[in-house]
Amino acid sequence: MNNLREFASPESLYLMFVDGSQLYLTREHIDKAAARFWEDPAALSDSVKAAAEFKRCEGCTLEAGEGICDALRPVLPLLEHIDKFTSVDPVQVVYTGHDPDILHFSHTDAQTALAYVSLLSLIHYCRAGRKFRKYFYDITPLISASDLARRLYLNIYWLYQGNAGEIKAVITHFSESIRQLSQNQVRRLSLISKNDVFNNALVKTHTATALLMLGIEKQTAQAFARYEETGFSASPPRKDNPPSPDMLAS
Secondary structure, eight states, X not given: OTTHHHHOOSSEEEXXXXXXXXXXXXXXXXXXXXXXXXXXXXXXXXXXXXXXXXXXXXXXXXXXXXXXXXXXXXXXXXXXXXXXXXXXXXXXXXXXXXXXXXXXXXXXXXXXXXXXXXXXXXIIIOTTTGXXXXXXXXXXXXXXXXXXXXXXXXXXXXHTTTOHHHHHHHHHHHHHHXXXXXXXHHHHHHHHOOOOHHHHHHHHHHHHHHHTTTTHHHHHHHHHHHHXXXXXXXXXXXXXXXXXXGGGGO
């Protein structure tokens, strides 16, 4: 832990599990692992590659239905590393955002820790999700779904200069799109892995965007009021109940 600053780099994730195993991920590591995985003809069986769930979605900027969805690229190479853990297994995490001099420490669970990789899947690799990347500007992926929703709302509010009509339309489209993209990704992962870590990490992102549709203006005002009153945190106590991928099935 004392030497973390020696290898901290922008957009990196360092996980320490209770069994002593460690996983260090940077954007570069993930990109290279994804490239190696997809260049290996034996990595995925022909039957999996041919499955309809693995095809590109409608609305993809590439040819829909042709080839395997790009959103899977950062996730599949990591499945074998996290296969022995469940979504609620405790883990200590160090996350570095765009500034390598600022380290974010968290004692959390595996599904929250790997939300960073799920976000990469949905808004960096996914061809349809890339257009939403600006809404996630300067957001730390380790925060709760409710905090994530408020940060998303404030980013969208600023980007559209407080125009209520535009903001409402953007949030509606954004929330529905992330719901569909997350749902598609859960279906794909369920074909090849029984592990729920990445599925639940995807659910967290979907939950945050769904909260944007549930009175986010009032929630944000209440959060500021709580902060002004307490001087400590804008968030209510976090609950340990993990989300369920079943919510994406509706």
